Amino acid sequence: MPEPVLDEEGQATLEAILERRPAITRPALRQKITHFINLTMQARGSTPGGKDLVLEATRFVISPAFTPHLDAVENLGKYRDRRSYKFDKDAYYTAPRIVKRWPSVAHQPQKPPREMKVLAFNSSPRKGGNTDVLMDEALRGASEAGAQTEKYMLQKLNIRYCVGCRKCKEPGYEKICSLKDDMSDFIYQKILDADVIVIGLPIYTGREPAQLATFFDRLDCERRFDTHEDRVTATRLIKPGEKTAMVICTWGYVNDAVDVYDHIVERMMVLLHGHRVETVEALSACGFAGMLHGFDDDHRAIILRYPEELKKAYEAGRALVTGE
Ligand SMILES: Cc1cc2nc3c(=O)[nH]c(=O)nc-3n(C[C@H](O)[C@H](O)[C@H](O)COP(=O)(O)O)c2cc1C
Structure with missing residues (x-):
């Protein structure tokens, strides 16, 4: 060329x-x-x-993650103005915080909401942070529609790194995983019993936080192998089509940045899809960096000041279990 x-x-x-x-x-x-x-x-x-x-x-x-840097090449003055939320409190408080609800996937839940179990994992270590608040709003939507909801902070759980022993791939292996920790004690079982999985993540250094990466590494063991006479067949602990999911992702970039990490959101959806769990709802939310790092002066998540944005999480959570 x-x-x-x-x-x-x-x-x-x-x-x-x-x-x-x-x-x-x-x-x-x-x-x-x-x-x-x-x-x-x-x-x-x-x-x-x-x-x-x-x-x-x-x-x-x-990669779209690089596009905010292009602003500096395009117009340095504008780029500097748009970064003032980092150094100026008024600019910080007036900066836009946008929640984008992805177009939902039409789905008909297999059970009425009151029989559904929604299991959520927040990979942000900040209890009461922006991811947490959005997740709680989504769970409130699901719970007010009748579903049973439960949320875990991944960092509070004892989840060891996968050691790559591959015992889970040996035909006839009876345990779920060889490691002894909260995953094998109760989390695997909770996942198997859930109808809906909600994954919350803040973007850390352009990707999902390490605890979420570990969580997905550890979920790999649900894909198994069985022997049938002279054949080895692939099988799964999570039955295909049995569960749906919602992904809630937050990040720092402010201004026109609501698509910047959608490729990471998509990556989470692809991982879930690999486990035959279809993501039917997703939120991308931006604007949680700057002078107070996503909090206000009272150390409350800044998203709490944006009720119209929170409503999107509530509605998505409700639709997750009602299909409407
Ligand atoms: C270690 C670390 C790395 C981060 N890296 C990025 C990043 O690469 N891009 C970005 O836009 N925000 C980044 N952020 C900002 C967080 O994504 C943002 O504050 C997030 O919404 C926090 O969620 P929380 O309030 O639920 O904890 C980072 C924050 C931390 C603590």
Whole structure:
């Protein structure tokens, strides 16, 4: 693919973007951006490409988690203004906090709400933090519709790292897992008994917190193998289609950042899907960083000041068990 024809500002923008990325990744990224620019110029019949086209191409090819950094390349003044919630209390209090409810997946719960068990795991260590408050609102919606709800703070549980022994994959292995901890004592059983699983996560360093990664590592053992005469067949402890899920994710970035970590939310959905648990509701919520790190001066979650946003969690929680 030939180098695109860029004007001086377009070229400088491309170099500034690449400069912000690890050196070892730059050649591949340059190639991808260049490819997009060339195809777009061909389609639009325009040349040379300018700054806007380079930014458009970059937004298209890179991880959305990097897009807030692009604001700095696009307009440094605007970028600095938009970061004032970090250093200025008025800006902190007036910054937008947005909850996005993903379009729900139509589903018909297999039981009436009063017979349903909703089991929630919060991987934020902050009890009463923003993830926790949103989860409680969702659980309130489910509970007021009649469901039984229960929530665990993952960090308060004794959950050991998976040791990779693979005993759970030996045909005929009778235990769920070889490790002795809260997972094997009661959490696996609670998961097997639940109708709905709710996963709450704050974004930590661009991904899910370590305790949630460990939780999913430990859930791998529900996929088993059995021998049947001369064949080994795959089987599962979680019966396909038996459970649904909701994912609630919060993060720091403020302003137009409500899609920035949707790929991580999606990753959680893919993991659940791998266990044949279909996510039917999801919330992405942003704006929980800055001067008071997502709290107010009374150390209450800042999302409590946004009742309209909280309502979305309540409604999603209700729909989770009613299907409406
Ligand atoms: C160790 C750590 C790493 C974080 N990394 C990110 C990040 O990469 N991107 C981001 O937008 N926010 C990041 N944050 C901010 C949290 O995602 C945000 O404050 C979250 O909503 C907190 O949820 P909570 O109030 O439920 O604890 C980080 C916070 C911590 C403590």
